[in-house]
Amino acid sequence: MILTGKQITQEVHRGRIIIDPFNEECVNPNSYNFTLSDTFLVYDMDVIDTRSKNTTKIVKMEDNKLILEPWKLYLASTREKIGSNYFAPTYAASV
Secondary structure: OOOOHHHHHHHHHHOOOEEEOOOHHHEOOOOEOOOEOOEEEEEOOOOOOOOOOOOEEEEEOEOOEOOOOOOOOEEOOEOOEEEOOOOOOOOOOOO
16 A cells, blocks of 8 residues: 555654654655765675675765766665654655
């Protein structure tokens, strides 16, 4: 079941969905627009081996910009804390 924007708002106010901070302007007809953090975790090596310790570095956006390098894995996060004990969220990126 996909919740409507109105249901998302109701469930946040009921405490069954956690979005912190919550901004009602980010509610859409059937989704919520999360905001991307300015901090990324980037793996240093070209080949990531799950059997080994893989080193990473933290990269921050400057002036809301980040030039992505080819063949690098970037892990991002949202500014919001997100969670629920009642619903399973799905995420889709849009540009």
